[in-house]
Structure formats: C-alpha cells, structure tokens
Amino acid sequence: MSIQMFGLPVSRGVAIGRAVLVDSSRVDVAHYFVEPERLSGEIDRLRQARNTVAEELGTLKRDLPAEAPSELAALLDVHLMLLHDPMITDALRQWIDVRHYNAEWAVSAQTEVLVRQFDEMDDPYLRERKADIEQVAERLLRALAREGNTLPVVAHPRDFAGEDPLVLVANDIAPADMLQFKGSVFTGFVTDVGGRTSHTAIVARSMDIPAVVGAREASRLVRQDDWLIIDGDTGAVLINPSPIVLEEYRFRQRQSELERARLHRLRHTPAVTLDGVQVELLANIELPGDAPAALEAGAVGVGLFRTEFLFMNRGGDLPDEDEQFEAYRSAVEAMKGLPVTIRTVDIGADKPLDRMSVNELRHEHALNPALGLRAIRWSLSEPAMFRQQLRAILRASAYGKVRVLVPMVAHRREVLAIVDALNRAKQHLQDHAVPFNNVELGAMVEVPAAALAMPMLMQHFDFVSIGTNDLIQYTLAIDRADESVAHLYDPWHPAVLTMIANVISAANSAGKHVSVCGEMAGDTAFTEMLVAMGLRSLSMHPSQMASVKQRVLRTDSQRVARLLPSALQAEDPAQAWQAAMTGPNPKSSTH
Ligand code: PEP
Numbered sequence: 001m002s003i004q005m006f007g008l009p010v011s012r013g014v015a016i017g018r019a020v021l022v023d024s025s026r027v028d029v030a031h032y033f034v035e036p037e038r039l040s041g042e043i044d045r046l047r048q049a050r051n052t053v054a055e056e057l058g059t060l061k062r063d064l065p066a067e068a069p070s071e072l073a074a075l076l077d078v079h080l081m082l083l084h085d086p087m088i089t090d091a092l093r094q095w096i097d098v099r100h101y102n103a104e105w106a107v108s109a110q111t112e113v114l115v116r117q118f119d120e121m122d123d124p125y126l127r128e129r130k131a132d133i134e135q136v137a138e139r140l141l142r143a144l145a146r147e148g149n150t151l152p153v154v155a156h157p158r159d160f161a162g163e164d165p166l167v168l169v170a171n172d173i174a175p176a177d178m179l180q181f182k183g184s185v186f187t188g189f190v191t192d193v194g195g196r197t198s199h200t201a202i203v204a205r206s207m208d209i210p211a212v213v214g215a216r217e218a219s220r221l222v223r224q225d226d227w228l229i230i231d232g233d234t235g236a237v238l239i240n241p242s243p244i245v246l247e248e249y250r251f252r253q254r255q256s257e258l259e260r261a262r263l264h265r266l267r268h269t270p271a272v273t274l275d276g277v278q279v280e281l282l283a284n285i286e287l288p289g290d291a292p293a294a295l296e297a298g299a300v301g302v303g304l305f306r307t308e309f310l311f312m313n314r315g316g317d318l319p320d321e322d323e324q325f326e327a328y329r330s331a332v333e334a335m336k337g338l339p340v341t342i343r344t345v346d347i348g349a350d351k352p353l354d355r356m357s358v359n360e361l362r363h364e365h366a367l368n369p370a371l372g373l374r375a376i377r378w379s380l381s382e383p384a385m386f387r388q389q390l391r392a393i394l395r396a397s398a399y400g401k402v403r404v405l406v407p408m409v410a411h412r413r414e415v416l417a418i419v420d421a422l423n424r425a426k427q428h429l430q431d432h433a434v435p436f437n438n439v440e441l442g443a444m445v446e447v448p449a450a451a452l453a454m455p456m457l458m459q460h461f462d463f464v465s466i467g468t469n470d471l472i473q474y475t476l477a478i479d480r481a482d483e484s485v486a487h488l489y490d491p492w493h494p495a496v497l498t499m500i501a502n503v504i505s506a507a508n509s510a511g512k513h514v515s516v517c518g519e520m521a522g523d524t525a526f527t528e529m530l531v532a533m534g535l536r537s538l539s540m541h542p543s544q545m546a547s548v549k550q551r552v553l554r555t556d557s558q559r560v561a562r563l564l565p566s567a568l569q570a571e572d573p574a575q576a577w578q579a580a581m582t583g584p585n586p587k588s589s590t591h
Pocket residue numbers: 202304306346446466467468469470471517518519
C-alpha cells in the first residue's frame with residue numbers, strides 16, 4: 001500500500017531509494033558496502049564477534065553470585081539463544097552476502113526488522129522481549145568495534161552495478177552523527193523530528209542531498225527496504241509509491257539534475273548585480289575537508305567555519321591546541337589565500353558536545369538549553385579552553401587570511417572578556433615567538449540584544465555577521481529545532497526583517513563589514529531583499545551558491561532598494577515583497 005506524508009523540506013531535490021531504518025541510538029554505526037571478494041571475510045568478522053559475545057555471556061553466567069535472582073541466569077540464556085538462533089544468523093549473513101552490507105550495518109538492519117515485529121505483537125510479554133534483541137545487538141556491535149575493521153570502505157552504492165539507491169530513515173539524528181554521513185551511501189534522509197534550521201537540517205543541506213525533517217511518523221510507518229520518495233522541495237515523503245508516481249518523480253529528479261548542471265556553469269562568474277554592484281558570496285563549512293567544495297562552487301572565501309563539529313562526539317576528549325591548529329591551517333591553506341572566517345566553538349542547545357560528557361548532562365538538565373550555557377557563554381565559562389582555541393586560530397593566520405568570529409555575543413561584559421582573551425592569546429604567542437598575523441575580530445548578531453546594541457558592538461569589533469537562524473529563534477521565541485512550533489518560525493516576520501535591515505544599515509554607516517551567514521543567505525527568496533537592505537556579503541552552503549548568484553545577476557540594486565521601505569512597513573512583508581517583485585511567491589523553500 002502506498003502512503004504519503006509530509007514533513008519540513010530542508011534540502012532540495014528528489015531522492016528515490018530503498019529505506020534503511022536506523023534507530024537513533026545506532027546512528028553512529030558504520031554503513032558501507034563490502035566489495036564482493038571481501039564478503040566471506042566480513043562474514044568471518046561477524047562470526048568472530050558472535051563467538052566473543054557468546055564467551056562474554058558464558059562468563060557472565062558462570063560468575064553470577066549465588067544470591068543473584070534466578071531470572072538473571074534465564075535472561076542470559078535467552079540472549080545466548082538469540083545469538084545462535086539460526087533464523088537470525090541466516091538473516092545477518094544474507095544482509096552481507098546479498099546486499100554487501102558491512103557487518104555492523106547487517107546487525108543494525110536486522111535489529112530494526114526484529115524490533116518492529118516485536119512491537120506489533122499483541123502479547124505484552126513478548127513485546128517486551130525486544131529489549132533482549134536490542135541488548136544482544138549492542139553487544140555484537142561493541143564486539144565488532146573492538147575487533148576493528150581493515151576492509152576498505154566503498155563510498156557509494158553506484159560502485160556496485162545494480163545496487164538500489166538507499167535513503168536513511170531515523171527518528172532523530174544528532175548534528176554530529178549527521179556529519180558522518182557526508183559522502184556516505186545514502187542519497188536522501190527523513191527524520192521524525194527537527195525544525196528547518198535545526199543543526200541536523202543544516203548539516204543535511206550542506207551535504208546537498210534531498211532531506212525532509214519533522215515527518216513525525218516516518219520511522220514508525222516506513223519499513224526496512226520499502227521504496228521511498230523523498231521530496232526535498234515540498235516535504236512530501238511517499239512510501240511504496242505506484243509505478244506512475246515513481247515515474248513522475250524520476251522525471252522531476254532528472255529535471256533537477258539538469259538544472260543543477262546548468263547552474264554549475266555560473267560558478268566562475270563574478271556575482272555582480274545588473275547595475276554593477278559586487279556581492280561577495282562566501283561559503284559555510286563544518287570541517288576543513290569541506291573547503292575544496294567551497295572553492296569548486298566559486299566561493300570567494302569562507303564566511304563561517306563552524307568549529308564546534310571538531311569538538312563533538314569525542315567522548316569528552318576535546319581537541320588540543322595543536323590538533324585545532326592543524327584543522328584551521330588545513331582549511332586556510334585549502335582556500336589558497338582567500339579569507340577564512342573561523343567561528344569560535346558554538347556548543348550547546350541542539351549541538352551537544354557528546355552524549356556521555358558532563359556537559360551533555362548539564363545541558364540535559366538545563367531548563368532551556370537554547371537560553372543556557374551555549375556558544376560564547378560556554379567558551380567564557382572555560383577560559384583556558386577559549387584561549388587555547390584563540391591561539392590555534394591565531395597560529396593558522398600565519399598561513400593565510402583569517403578572521404575570528406564569536407557566536408551569540410549579547411553583553412558588553414562578554415565583549416570585554418572576548419577582547420581580553422584575544423589579547424592574552426596574542427601575548428602568549430609573542431612570548432613564545434610563535435608567528436601569527438593580524439586577525440579581524442567579528443561578532444555574530446544572533447540575539448535581539450546584539451542587534452539593538454550595534455553602536456556598542458561597532459566600538460569593539462571589526463565586522464559583524466548576522467546569524468539569522470538564531471536571530472529568528474530568539475526574536476520570535478521559537479525553538480528552531482522543535483517541529484511542533486516550526487510553523488511559527490518565520491523569517492518574513494516584520495520584526496525579523498526590520499532588525500536585519502537595521503543591523504546592516506548600522507554596520508554600513510560605521511564602515512564595518514557585515515555579512516549574513518544564517519540559512520537566509522542561501523535562500524533565493526531573500527536575495528533581492530538582502531541586497532536592497534545594503535548587504536554586500538552572503539555566506540551559505542556551497543551547494544546554494546550558484547542559484548543565489550543567478551538571483552544576484554538578475555537584480556537591480558537601486559530598484560529593489562526603492563521597493564524595500566514599503567515592504568518592511570507592510571503587515572505581511574512576504575506578500576508585499578512578492579507583489580513588488582511581481583515574481584513567484586517568495587515564500588522560501590528552506591524556511
Ligand atoms: C545562525 O544562527 O544563523 C548561525 C549561522 O549559526 P548556527 O546556525 O550555527 O547556530
């Protein structure tokens with residue numbers, strides 16, 4: 001039976017493929033294809049892991065204290081039985097043999113199948129038994145991780161002729177977990193939760209593959225191996241569509257690929273408006289390895305390097321100064337002399353450090369993490385770590401043009417502490433004769449307090465970058481990661497637009513560089529309006545650059561500037577702007 005549901009479209013295009021269901025607790029399991037000649041080795045790996053777990057369980061049972069309840073021994077027997085159940089072991093072998101999945105993926109895929117079967121059982125006792133399956137799977141995965149793997153990873157399913165494309169379905173994926181899917185086997189994503197500018201959505205967008213978040217029931221309704229269509233333009237998710245619908249979407253998929261190829265040809269064309277105004281298009285990156293894609297897309301620099309991804313999912317073992325320096329230097333060198341704006345760590349809210357860390361626990365217990373110890377607040381609460389990051393960034397400045405950007409600045413006390421920390425970091429390097437160049441210091445404007453205190457910011461910072469994702473969240477009091485209020489997250493709200501316009505105008509009047517690096521910068525629905533506001537620098541995912549450039553090339557900056565005031569004063573700026581531009585509905589696709 002075919003089913004259709006809707007979520008929030010977060011990354012454009014259409015993906016068609018077979019569903020791979022991943023439980024949120026197993027998202028970090030490696031997913032890759034094993035080359036045909038290595039399949040028997042992979043089956044041996046799994047067998048080895050099974051033997052290890054059997055030994056573990058045997059030892060546990062033997063060492064049970066005499067006073068232990070008898071249920072414990074019985075439970076271990078159930079786990080041993082499951083481990084050796086021929087139906088399960090055969091199925092695991094099939095995933096490897098037939099599908100070429102690596103052993104971890106086979107365990108995770110089969111677990112999903114079994115868990116669903118148990119979920120559907122009427123008998124509550126049997127339903128509870130799914131916990132046993134999950135525990136045995138966890139043990140197997142741990143044993144496989146301990147064993148390690150020497151097999152080469154095959155990055156893409158198309159490396160195997162005849163493989164169906166795969167799309168990932170999960171209840172939720174943490175931003176750092178999402179990052180590990182860059183260049184993975186998946187050609188699309190659906191999650192049950194998340195907002196359009198949640199960091200998971202942002203990472204999905206940076207991967208430039210179709211994605212829908214906030215589809216609520218997706219992971220419950222979709223079954224392993226179902227055929228899925230993910231429409232990243234409308235948010236539609238279709239389960240087991242009819243052949244006619246499938247064909248229609250395949251046609252759309254080809255059209256959108258052609259359109260991308262056409263836009264790609266613009267990558268070396270300078271972004272200049274019809275009336276000759278130059279607009280700087282910069283790239284947002286999450287890891288140094290993203291820099292080549294930024295260059296390839298025609299970026300004239302990096303406007304936002306989200307360094308927090310270097311700090312996440314490390315089990316509390318944060319990168320030291322040298323490791324950070326190497327990462328920053330590698331991004332700076334990859335950009336070949338173009339400016340790189342390195343943002344100090346923005347941990348917190350929907351970007352927890354690590355599930356197991358003290359900080360994560362602290363965040364979990366925070367009443368409202370978005371209003372808690374995140375971004376610069378966190379950095380200033382760990383001054384040694386903050387200075388260490390500043391030293392690493394300063395050292396990278398010896399290899400190219402570097403700017404430092406600080407997230408979520410709001411208070412003068414913070415501003416003074418930031419300036420002091422940077423001076424100390426410089427002094428430390430000077431004292432140790434470590435070379436560095438001059439770096440400009442910038443503030444992100446992402447809290448209304450900062451937007452309303454521009455004169456104070458302009459006193460202390462060389463530039464500002466408007467983080468519209470958070471500015472919208474904090475202006476409208478809408479949690480950007482919460483799909484239940486996603487309909488109220490509105491970049492067209494007059495309060496938001498007025499605030500952005502005022503920040504741009506204040507920075508321009510002070511002669512300071514101003515950029516927008518939130519998702520609005522990459523949304524073509526806002527290109528003309530931002531240019532009309534006087535913005536000359538936008539930072540976005542490399543994949544969005546060509547379509548934004550196309551808009552810039554078609555914009556008359558003087559005309560749009562004349563149209564702006566009445567749109568900003570309108571009750572419904574989206575509608576007023578649409579009417580003024582006489583174009584299609586400017587309601588955005590990514591917001
Ligand atoms: C923003 O808030 O707009 C921004 C660019 O920062 P992040 O999305 O990483 O919070």
